[in-house]
Amino acid sequence: MSREQKAVERARKAFLTGRSKPLEHRIRQLKNLQRFLLEREKEIAEAIKKDLNKSEAGTQLYETLGLEGEIILAVKKLAEWVAPRPVEKNLLTISDTVYIQPEPLGVVLIIGAWNYPWAVTIQPLIGAIAAGNAAVVKPSEVCVHTAKVMEDLLPAYIDKELYPVVTGGVSETQELLRQRFDHVFYTGNSMVGKLVMEAAAKHLTPITLELGGKSPCYIDKNCDIPIACRRVTWGKYSNCGQTCIAPDYILCEPSIQGRVLEEIKKSIKAFYTEDPKTCPDYGRIINQRHFKRIMAMTEDSTIAIGGDSDESTCYIAPTVLKDVQVNSKVMQEEIFGPLLPILTVSGVDEAIDFINKGEKPLALYIFSPDDKVIKKVIAETSSGGVLANDCLVHYSVSALPFGGVGNSGMGSYHGKFSFDNLSHLRGCLIKQLKMEGVNDMRYPPHTAKKLFWARFFILKNPDLGFIGRMTLLTIIAVVAAMVLQRYLQ
Amino acid sequence: MITIHDILEYMQIAITQTDSADFMKIDICPKFESVLSEIQITLNDLYFAMENLRTWMQPEYNIGKNLATRMDDCFIRREPLGVVLIIGAWNYPLHLILLPLVAAIAAGNCAILKPSEICQATEQLLAELIPKYLSQDCYAVLCGGAEDTKSLLKNKFDHIFYTGSQVVARSILLAAAAHLTPVTLELGGKSPCFIYGHIDIQKAAKRLCWSKFFNTGQSCVAPDYVLCTAQTRDALLPALRETLQTFYGPDPGASPDMGRIVTPRHWRRLMDMLEKSKGKVVIGGESREEDKYIAPTVLVDVLESDALMQEEIFGPILPILTIESLDEGIDYINRQEKPLALYVFSDETSVVTTVLNNTSSGGFCGNDGIVHMALPGLPFGGVGASGMGSYHGRWGFETFSHRRGCMNRSWLLERVNVLRYPPYSDYNLGWLRWATTFKKNSWGGCSVM
Numbered sequence: 001m002s003r004e005q006k007a008v009e010r011a012r013k014a015f016l017t018g019r020s021k022p023l024e025h026r027i028r029q030l031k032n033l034q035r036f037l038l039e040r041e042k043e044i045a046e047a048i049k050k051d052l053n054k055s056e057a058g059t060q061l062y063e064t065l066g067l068e069g070e071i072i073l074a075v076k077k078l079a080e081w082v083a084p085r086p087v088e089k090n091l092l093t094i095s096d097t098v099y100i101q102p103e104p105l106g107v108v109l110i111i112g113a114w115n116y117p118w119a120v121t122i123q124p125l126i127g128a129i130a131a132g133n134a135a136v137v138k139p140s141e142v143c144v145h146t147a148k149v150m151e152d153l154l155p156a157y158i159d160k161e162l163y164p165v166v167t168g169g170v171s172e173t174q175e176l177l178r179q180r181f182d183h184v185f186y187t188g189n190s191m192v193g194k195l196v197m198e199a200a201a202k203h204l205t206p207i208t209l210e211l212g213g214k215s216p217c218y219i220d221k222n223c224d225i226p227i228a229c230r231r232v233t234w235g236k237y238s239n240c241g242q243t244c245i246a247p248d249y250i251l252c253e254p255s256i257q258g259r260v261l262e263e264i265k266k267s268i269k270a271f272y273t274e275d276p277k278t279c280p281d282y283g284r285i286i287n288q289r290h291f292k293r294i295m296a297m298t299e300d301s302t303i304a305i306g307g308d309s310d311e312s313t314c315y316i317a318p319t320v321l322k323d324v325q326v327n328s329k330v331m332q333e334e335i336f337g338p339l340l341p342i343l344t345v346s347g348v349d350e351a352i353d354f355i356n357k358g359e360k361p362l363a364l365y366i367f368s369p370d371d372k373v374i375k376k377v378i379a380e381t382s383s384g385g386v387l388a389n390d391c392l393v394h395y396s397v398s399a400l401p402f403g404g405v406g407n408s409g410m411g412s413y414h415g416k417f418s419f420d421n422l423s424h425l426r427g428c429l430i431k432q433l434k435m436e437g438v439n440d441m442r443y444p445p446h447t448a449k450k451l452f453w454a455r456f457f458i459l460k461n462p463d464l465g466f467i468g469r470m471t472l473l474t475i476i477a478v479v480a481a482m483v484l485q486r487y488l489q
Numbered sequence: 490m491i492t493i494h495d496i497l498e499y500m501q502i503a504i505t506q507t508d509s510a511d512f513m514k515i516d517i518c519p520k521f522e523s524v525l526s527e528i529q530i531t532l533n534d535l536y537f538a539m540e541n542l543r544t545w546m547q548p549e550y551n552i553g554k555n556l557a558t559r560m561d562d563c564f565i566r567r568e569p570l571g572v573v574l575i576i577g578a579w580n581y582p583l584h585l586i587l588l589p590l591v592a593a594i595a596a597g598n599c600a601i602l603k604p605s606e607i608c609q610a611t612e613q614l615l616a617e618l619i620p621k622y623l624s625q626d627c628y629a630v631l632c633g634g635a636e637d638t639k640s641l642l643k644n645k646f647d648h649i650f651y652t653g654s655q656v657v658a659r660s661i662l663l664a665a666a667a668h669l670t671p672v673t674l675e676l677g678g679k680s681p682c683f684i685y686g687h688i689d690i691q692k693a694a695k696r697l698c699w700s701k702f703f704n705t706g707q708s709c710v711a712p713d714y715v716l717c718t719a720q721t722r723d724a725l726l727p728a729l730r731e732t733l734q735t736f737y738g739p740d741p742g743a744s745p746d747m748g749r750i751v752t753p754r755h756w757r758r759l760m761d762m763l764e765k766s767k768g769k770v771v772i773g774g775e776s777r778e779e780d781k782y783i784a785p786t787v788l789v790d791v792l793e794s795d796a797l798m799q800e801e802i803f804g805p806i807l808p809i810l811t812i813e814s815l816d817e818g819i820d821y822i823n824r825q826e827k828p829l830a831l832y833v834f835s836d837e838t839s840v841v842t843t844v845l846n847n848t849s850s851g852g853f854c855g856n857d858g859i860v861h862m863a864l865p866g867l868p869f870g871g872v873g874a875s876g877m878g879s880y881h882g883r884w885g886f887e888t889f890s891h892r893r894g895c896m897n898r899s900w901l902l903e904r905v906n907v908l909r910y911p912p913y914s915d916y917n918l919g920w921l922r923w924a925t926t927f928k929k930n931s932w933g934g935c936s937v938m
Contacts, residue, residue: 016823057913061921087866098864103849105872182873194666201662204655204676206877209669227903234910271911281911374897382568382891390898390906397563400894405570406647410671412892425879427867430841430855433692433834439857442525443699444736444746451524 004175007164008136011107014161015134021104023082027075029129029158033122034071036157037064043153044118047145051117053284054239062239063118066396070123073398073415074130081130081419084428094476097430102423104132105206106182111173111196113187114142114286115242115336120187120210121150125163127418133183134162138176141169142286174199181205183422187244189334190407208411208421210244211404212334213361217247217391218351218377220368221256228367228389229263232340233271235365235391237318240283241338245363247391248335249324251351254344261304261320264340268305268318277315285314285337294337297330301341326354348373352380360384360406365391384408437480453483522704522748527583530863534588537865537882538595545595545886548895562897567890569597570671571647576638576661578652579607579751580707580803585652585675586615590628592885598648599627603641606634607752639664646670648889652709655874673878673888675709676871677801678828682712682858683844684721685815686837693834693856694728698736700832700858702785705748706805710830712858713801714791714808716818722789722809730772733785742775742782750781750804759783759804765796768808793821815840819847827851827873832858851875 001009019025037044044064045056054062084099108128112121121139128135137154139147151165166176177184177199186196187210200207219228235247252260268276276282285291291314298307298321306319316338324330324341331341345351355364364383366374374388384404387394394400395414403412413421441453549565573593577586586604593600602619604612616630631641642649642664651661652675665672684693701712717725737744750756760776766788773786783805791797791808798808812818822831831850833841841855851871854861862869862881870879880888908917 055913057915057918060918061909061913065921087864089864089866097855098867100868101845101853190669194669197666197669198663201659201666204658204662204674204874204877211669224900227900230903230910231906273912279911281913369900371897378566378895383893385893386895388895388897389900390896393898394563394894394896397894397896400563400896401565401892402894403892405891405893407669410669412894424849424872425868426850426872427852427861427864427869427879428845428855429853429857429861429864429867431857431860433689433696433836433856436692436695439696439699443695444744445738446522446746 002175004166004168004172005179007166008107008176008179008181010161011134011136011164014159015104015107020129020134020159020162021132023079026129026132027078029163030071030075030078030126032157033126033129034068034075036154037068037071040149040153043149044146047143047149048117050145051114051143052239052286055280057281063116066119067122067126069396070126070398070415070418074126074419077416078130078419081416082132085425087427095432095434097428099428101426101428102131102420103426105422105424106133108133108135108183108185108422109176109179109181110135110137111176111184111186111188112137112139113244114140115239115244117143117146124185124187124208124413124418124422127413127422128185129158129163130419131422133422136176136181137163137165138173139165139167141167141172183207185411185413185422186210193409208413209404209409210402210411210413211362211407211409212244212336213359213404213408214248214331214334215245215361215363215365215383216351216355216358217250217365218348218355218367219250219252219256219260220348220366220370220373221253223367223369223389225256225259226263226266229260230267230270231390232365232367233264233267233318236340237268237271237282237338238392240285240316241340242283242286242336243392245385245392245395246336247340247363247365248361249331249341249343251343251345251354253347257322257342257344260342261322264320265305272318276317277310277313282318285316288314290314290337291316294335294339297335297337297339300328301325301330304342306338348376352377355381360404360408362404362408363387363394382406384412437484438476440484449486522746526581526704526708531584531587531591533863534865534881534885535591538591538886541883542595542886545883561899562895564895566893566895567596567886568893570889570891572599572601573648573650573889574601574603574641574646576649576651576653577602577604578709579605580704580709582608582611583615589650589652589880589885589889592880593650593889594628595886596889598889600629601641601646602628602630603638604630604632606632648673650880650888651675658876673880674871674876675869675878675880676829676874676876677709677803678826678871678875679713679798679801680710680828680830680832680850681818681822681825682715682832682834683815683818683840684715684717684725684834685818686835686840688721688834688836690721690724690728691731694725694732696857697834698729698732698785701807702733702736702747702805703859705750705783706807707748707751707803708859710852710859710862711803712807712830712832713828714798714810716810716812716821718813719811722811725809726771726787726789729787733772737785741773741784742777747782747785750783753778753781755804756781756783759802759806762796762802762804763806766791766808767795768792768797773805815843819844822848827871827875829871829875830854830859830861849873851879 048054084101087098089098110124139150147167151167154165180203184200184207190211193209193211272279272282301321301324304320304322306317309316319339321341324343360382362384364386366377366388385394398415401412401417402414441450575589604615612632619630645668649665650673655676658674737747741747768788768791770788773784775784785805787807789809791810827849829851831853833844833855852861865882868879868884869881908921
């Protein structure tokens with residue numbers, strides 16, 4: 001048996017003991033996870049520094065702060081989320097108990113990504129634990145040091161049989177995907193997303209895919225350009241553009257392109273100094289392969305800001321490309337790097353048409369002082385999520401579902417959505433063996449008369465208060481008695 | 490959607506011809522089952538959707554916000570996915586196409602319908618009526634067999650809704666993976682039925698018989714087999730005999746209320762299972778090849794290894810497995826794949842609760858069968874091998890919608906934003922942490938960005 005098979009079997013055995021289900025267990029594990037994030041802050045930051053060259057403050061801000069918030073929310077709300085959820089009834093079931101019971105699915109596989117290794121690997125884990133599942137965690141092998149910290153230190157805080165960390169590369173991931181899971185949660189790119197879905201198909205396993213795409217950013221010429229550009233600069237160059245919801249490209253009217261460039265330049269300087277290469281808050285490209293991929297994209301466009309690079313350190317300066325054409329290299333795939341193309345459009349209608357010609361993106365950004373413009377863009381496009389007048393921050397609102405649509409993914413999570421996504425919502429109807437008179441209508445031998453009554457009772461779904469229900473019950477009992485009498489004659 | 494209502498009204502009249510041609514049901518009475526299970530359930534869901542659609546379509550504004558996003562607008566919109574493919578099945582050929590269609594239309598999508606080719610009369614009827622009543626640009630019916638479905642699946646859809654078997658479901662998922670298309674699978678399984686503890690055996694027998702032999706057992710949520718103690722079994726059998734006599738008379742084959750198996754091939758499959766079974770036939774067992782008739786049949790002394798226990802029966806054959814304790818029954822169920830439905834007949838609440846808490850299934854019904862499907866408030870769908878996703882009522886609307894999280898930030902509070910911009914400092918981080926941990930009536934929001 002392979003190492004991966006063993007881990008999955010052990011997790012399943014542990015799940016079958018039932019110990020992941022009680023509320024106290026889930027809350028305890030979540031609190032332990034929180035302790036891990038606080039106590040091991042240093043190890044986490046060091047690993048991230050080695051993997052992604054992120055500063056310590058950057059790590060906390062973008063990786064662990066969000067996780068802590070999610071854990072606090074889950075711990076606070078879990079009793080409510082886990083409770084049976086009442087449901088509307090119809091006349092026939094008026095005296096019955098009807099509700100939806102959330103239940104764990106079983107063993108979940110979580111495949112993380114390298115760009116925010118903690119955020120995108122641990123956040124699904126929070127949902128999995130909250131929903132009462134076991135979970136096999138497969139961190140991205142690209143972040144070698146972070147994966148090691150997860151593998152070595154997590155088992156000291158959370159149940160190592162229920163939530164094993166399995167590290168490894170492509171072949172280990174493939175071996176994991178050969179096993180049977182009750183849900184597979186993948187964050188990454190669409191190419192691998194398709195392969196994950198194919199592997200899951202063999203076991204009829206449901207999946208969540210958090211993919212990406214080219215997230216458009218429309219800047220209305222009437223908006224407050226300095227503020228808009230500052231927010232876009234922050235959204236674009238955080239983590240060196242390696243964010244699934246980074247504004248991929250800008251659409252704006254030619255008349256403001258100059259000002260936009262000016263303001264972005266100012267913001268870059270304010271954030272990362274004159275020489276971003278020496279600034280501790282500016283990151284690096286993850287590896288040489290991606291470095292080459294991104295640099296190749298600049299070949300057929302005009303560089304307006306930045307453009308310098310250093311292959312030995314995988315450094316690419318915060319770069320802006322202007323007057324970009326739709327068929328240029330930089331517009332063919334998600335950039336995932338610090339290149340910001342600006343394409344000019346004649347107005348919001350052309351922008352909408354342009355956006356709709358591409359695949360549905362994970363995020364869509366609109367900067368405009370006019371709510372009507374914002375509403376129009378939202379109504380006439382589709383995307384995973386929408387954020388007006390800022391970048392990235394919709395990610396942090398746990399009450400908003402975070403996920404893609406079409407090529408940008410399927411399923412969503414964050415907050416209660418994580419819990420529901422990784423649960424089975426089981427519809428339950430508990431009847432009594434009384435009121436059989438009413439049921440008589442449905443039994444053979446069938447008559448037209450019976451059909452009439454059966455239709456009458458099934459059709460309506462009243463939403464009454466207690467007194468209303470009792471009154472209706474009395475009426476039904478009387479009617480049923482009358483109907484019965486008729487048949488007995 | 491009002492036009493779907495018209496279609497259904499028209500179909501109510503036409504249904505006698507279609508279902509009877511397919512299921513050899515003639516006369517007004519069998520119309521009963523078809524009317525209830527095909528027309529009525531769809532009408533029910535349709536009215537429910539029409540009544541509630543405005544509410545469902547409203548953007549959801551009641552979103553909790555954190556400290557810094559209090560000035561902002563956060564809401565969730567439900568948006569259409571695009572073009573959806575609905576593949577129907579043969580056991581309820583009308584409702585398994587039309588109910589998902591109601592949900593797809595409610596959610597604002599266009600739809601391609603692929604009815605089951607096994608029920609040819611219904612397939613023809615849908616192909617004729619849908620273009621007459623619904624916009625031909627938005628909704629199309631495509632008829633054909635397995636090869637045609639394969640070609641259809643090469644196209645990109647925004648959602649695929651399939652009702653049918655696990656084997657075909659796998660190939661549909663594979664085809665969907667190529668386009669990253671989300672899928673809803675309504676499959677089946679062996680739905681167990683516990684009869685345990687203190688119970689009014691007469692009433693239980695009636696409800697069990699009704700659920701089992703409705704549509705000749707060809708329902709995805711029919712109770713597949715019974716688990717009970719020897720004592721209960723001994724009380725159950727005479728009650729079953731009596732009920733069957735009341736329902737269908739002394740010769741169910743002559744009763745107009747007893748249906749038939751859908752095709753000779755399916756009849757053969759069931760007869761094979763019955764022949765190979767090592768259980769003892771105590772009720773029924775008669776059959777007739779000419780009209781694909783199988784009598785309501787009950788077997789006892791059926792073991793886990795029996796031919797009847799290896800796949801979903803989907804016919805009027807009811808095996809009874811004897812257990813000595815509730816735990817034994819629960820262990821047995823948990824060794825199998827998760828079923829689409831699970832039933833428990835018992836007067837004792839503890840029995841119902843114990844089974845509910847220690848098993849998993851798509852849906853659950855205590856002290857009755859099938860009817861949990863008729864409640865539009867309950868999500869109808871499987872889990873594990875019995876399927877993924879759900880529909881009925883609002884659940885159908887949500888299945889065919891994209892839930893888009895939207896946030897409209899204010900231009901103000903840029904000073905607060907400054908905390909998040911580089912150059913990063915511990916001082917700023919400190920303030921951000923404070924704002925994060927300060928929670929006052931907020932539902933969520935993990936960081937002040």
